[in-house]
Amino acid sequence: MALVLNEEQRSLQDTAKDFLSKQASIASLRKLRDEHDPIGYDPDIWKQMTEMGWASVILPEAYGGLEFGFLGLGVVLEESGRTLTASPLFASAVVGASAVLLGGSEQQKQALLPEIASGDLTLALALEESHHHKPKHIQTTAKMQSNNFVLNGSKVFVLDGHSADKLIVVARSNGAASDSAGLTLLLVDRNSKGISCHRTIMADSRNAANIIFENVIVPSRDILGAVDEGWSVLEPVLDRGRVAIAAEMMGCALEAFERTVVYLKDREQFGVKIGSFQALQHRAAHMQSELELCRSVLMQALSTVDDAPEQLPLLASLAKARLNTLVKLVTNEAVQMHGGIGVTDDLEIGFFLKRARVAMQVFGDTGFHKDRYAALCGY
Amino acid sequence: MEDLDKFGLEVRDWLETNCPASQRQPMGPEDQYWGGRRGTFPSEDAKIWFERMRDKGWTVPEWPTKYGGGGLSPQQAKVLKSEMKRIHARTPLYGLGIWMLGPAVLEYGTDEQKQQHIHAIINAQTRWAQGYSEPGAGSDLASLQCKAEDMGDHFLVNGTKIWTTAGDKCDWIFCLVRTDPNVKKQEGISFLLIDMDDAGVTTSPIALISGESEFCQTFFDNVKVPKENLLGELNKGWSVAKALLVHERKLMAEIGSDSPRHILQPNVAAREYLEFENGKIMDARLRDDLVEYDMLMQAVALTHFRTFEEKSNGVRSAAPMVMKYVGTEAEKTKSELLLAIMGSRGIGWEGDGFTPQEIDTARLWATSKVMTIAGGSSEIQLNLIAQKVLELPQR
Numbered sequence A: 001m002a003l004v005l006n007e008e009q010r011s012l013q014d015t016a017k018d019f020l021s022k023q024a025s026i027a028s029l030r031k032l033r034d035e036h037d038p039i040g041y042d043p044d045i046w047k048q049m050t051e052m053g054w055a056s057v058i059l060p061e062a063y064g065g066l067e068f069g070f071l072g073l074g075v076v077l078e079e080s081g082r083t084l085t086a087s088p089l090f091a092s093a094v095v096g097a098s099a100v101l102l103g104g105s106e107q108q109k110q111a112l113l114p115e116i117a118s119g120d121l122t123l124a125l126a127l128e129e130s131h132h133h134k135p136k137h138i139q140t141t142a143k144m145q146s147n148n149f150v151l152n153g154s155k156v157f158v159l160d161g162h163s164a165d166k167l168i169v170v171a172r173s174n175g176a177a178s179d180s181a182g183l184t185l186l187l188v189d190r191n192s193k194g195i196s197c198h199r200t201i202m203a204d205s206r207n208a209a210n211i212i213f214e215n216v217i218v219p220s221r222d223i224l225g226a227v228d229e230g231w232s233v234l235e236p237v238l239d240r241g242r243v244a245i246a247a248e249m250m251g252c253a254l255e256a257f258e259r260t261v262v263y264l265k266d267r268e269q270f271g272v273k274i275g276s277f278q279a280l281q282h283r284a285a286h287m288q289s290e291l292e293l294c295r296s297v298l299m300q301a302l303s304t305v306d307d308a309p310e311q312l313p314l315l316a317s318l319a320k321a322r323l324n325t326l327v328k329l330v331t332n333e334a335v336q337m338h339g340g341i342g343v344t345d346d347l348e349i350g351f352f353l354k355r356a357r358v359a360m361q362v363f364g365d366t367g368f369h370k371d372r373y374a375a376l377c378g379y
Numbered sequence B: 001m002e003d004l005d006k007f008g009l010e011v012r013d014w015l016e017t018n019c020p021a022s023q024r025q026p027m028g029p030e031d032q033y034w035g036g037r038r039g040t041f042p043s044e045d046a047k048i049w050f051e052r053m054r055d056k057g058w059t060v061p062e063w064p065t066k067y068g069g070g071g072l073s074p075q076q077a078k079v080l081k082s083e084m085k086r087i088h089a090r091t092p093l094y095g096l097g098i099w100m101l102g103p104a105v106l107e108y109g110t111d112e113q114k115q116q117h118i119h120a121i122i123n124a125q126t127r128w129a130q131g132y133s134e135p136g137a138g139s140d141l142a143s144l145q146c147k148a149e150d151m152g153d154h155f156l157v158n159g160t161k162i163w164t165t166a167g168d169k170c171d172w173i174f175c176l177v178r179t180d181p182n183v184k185k186q187e188g189i190s191f192l193l194i195d196m197d198d199a200g201v202t203t204s205p206i207a208l209i210s211g212e213s214e215f216c217q218t219f220f221d222n223v224k225v226p227k228e229n230l231l232g233e234l235n236k237g238w239s240v241a242k243a244l245l246v247h248e249r250k251l252m253a254e255i256g257s258d259s260p261r262h263i264l265q266p267n268v269a270a271r272e273y274l275e276f277e278n279g280k281i282m283d284a285r286l287r288d289d290l291v292e293y294d295m296l297m298q299a300v301a302l303t304h305f306r307t308f309e310e311k312s313n314g315v316r317s318a319a320p321m322v323m324k325y326v327g328t329e330a331e332k333t334k335s336e337l338l339l340a341i342m343g344s345r346g347i348g349w350e351g352d353g354f355t356p357q358e359i360d361t362a363r364l365w366a367t368s369k370v371m372t373i374a375g376g377s378s379e380i381q382l383n384l385i386a387q388k389v390l391e392l393p394q395r
């Protein structure tokens, strides 16, 4: 377990910081938003990100990956959280790639992972069916018919759902609506017959979609993992996603916080810098304390993915819950401490506020993870 | 590195033969040995253990052998510490002499002062008290008024110190005293060592809300203190005190390293005092508070590990600066949570209507209120974070 970065990871962090702040700043996100960009991210930027190897940070060398592990991925995601960069990094290179890595056959890994790494293929996980994260509660059905599965149902809040090439669909092949047994993960082209995709415009100007499946035919070989046993792949995939998004949220919180501290040192009222008011100082100092606690939690969770996967469920829920709470506190305070200018669209602080709220909902809100942590602790 | 491994094996061997089995058990406050003229050993084994460690110099592993210390390098001392931790060996001797005054004397003392005080600390002949705070000088410590006048061959000390921990059991007290009232407040303070048996020194215990009265007010009434008891230069006491702060922080970290006996944890209490249904606590509100607390404590523990790792890797971060605030506030949260979980069984004060553990819980709850006041209050900690970490402007 490592709670400090090594040389390699620090250098990756420097590269990421440098590239993202120059090429993919919040101004780019604003532009994508204002121009109603149909894809919702800049393919050129994504291309460059993959050329730097960011989509293969967690992949084993055997599949053309860098094998830097989750701590390595964490620094890239954290930097992308600072710049709020829209890209398939999370949905495809973390969640999608993990599903293939953990559930795919050797053949599927050989075929898919290098393509994910190069950015030529993007994936999205079609999981949620209601407005709250309930990963076991799946009513989309996958029924065997001769050598195919037939998919029926509908999904919401599919991140990158409208732009991904392939979808990983969580479907019920067996069992009752909220059993963890009886789930199967199916890999389908997003353009398959019977799929209708409706892009949803989210507060954070990033991508998501509602997707309906009507008698979609999926060859039975196109599943990840075993039939009915999708949960054993899905749960660790979700946990990796939770830790990864927590890293992004750390970047989001840090950037919003640092910008606020700069403002406290700059803005004057009553003839003094507002940062000299103790009411604001104490709130800022409290946030610094929370950031420090979250930093340790995040580092531990990231290293747990690689070093102690048996502890991952507990650490992933700890990280997601704590980072949810942090990012909510910090983005709210950031707006408040900027005063009137804080609620203008011109100031970028609002982008952090909005991204935070969306990220908080991804793969479980605070209540979901507190409940899960308590259950894992046996109460 | 190889040498260090070899040293580790030697230490392990030595501890195996020399640390009595009873000294490897979890302990309570009554099992601690603090030394001093009035000090008594909690048990025969504690005495044996202390004497063996003292003879090795390992009650103060990093102090020079010249004065009876262990002469270990920081790396070796770390090895010793982790080997002791491995077998849950108790700390053989507690005291502010080891943690605070000794390091200050080694750094600022004259040869005579070292000869006089260091041996006495190592041999547990003197137990030291800290005399900083005064009734009128708490958070604003530099405004202290207890004065030492230069009478030629001695100082004449008049004034009072408050919150002297174990003042009535200590032999000597290290004090911050005002030696120049006419300059900026930090610049007129000196660091003085005073024998508490001297004429004119009296103590009077203060009863706390927890029922303890370990703390005293100490009065100095025309106390004659020899000139050679000045530590460091005249009017430079504030720098000595600031240097000591570093050691004080280390102390806070170390106190927690012995394995404490039967301190009730909220998730354990929950099993005894709350109703469960299908493996879940039925009271959703308390379950939520409990999980919030458990998550917080895991985050705090991980942050302790991180600061440790950062230190050994030479990485600097703001984490150490927030630990006092975060840790003590968490202790208060824990006590409040225990009370909530235990309901009316958590607020028993004495007598046989409650188990000893229940009464302990109530008393510890009252004690927990001290933590965010003593040693720099939470508000002062937040001021420090704002100033030192965030570098926010000052008024």
Ligand SMILES: Cc1cc2nc3c(=O)[nH]c(=O)nc-3n(C[C@H](O)[C@H](O)[C@H](O)COP(=O)(O)OP(=O)(O)OC[C@H]3O[C@@H](n4cnc5c(N)ncnc54)[C@H](O)[C@@H]3O)c2cc1C
Residues within 6 Å of the ligand: B130, B131, B132, B133, B135, B137, B138, B139, B140, B162, B163, B164, B165, B215, B370, B373, B374, B375, B376, B377, B378, B379, B380, B383
């Ligand atoms: C049980 C106990 C044991 C102790 N042991 C020792 C000991 O062994 N030796 C020793 O020398 N001292 C000891 N202390 C003293 C301790 O360090 C002081 O109590 C502490 O520094 C606070 O000072 P005060 O009690 O005078 O409170 P005050 O300084 O009067 O504080 C009152 C309130 O005002 C707040 N406040 C003060 N200044 C500011 C500011 N600038 N900004 C915002 N808020 C502020 C405080 O946070 C607090 O809430 C002990 C105290 C206790 C309670």
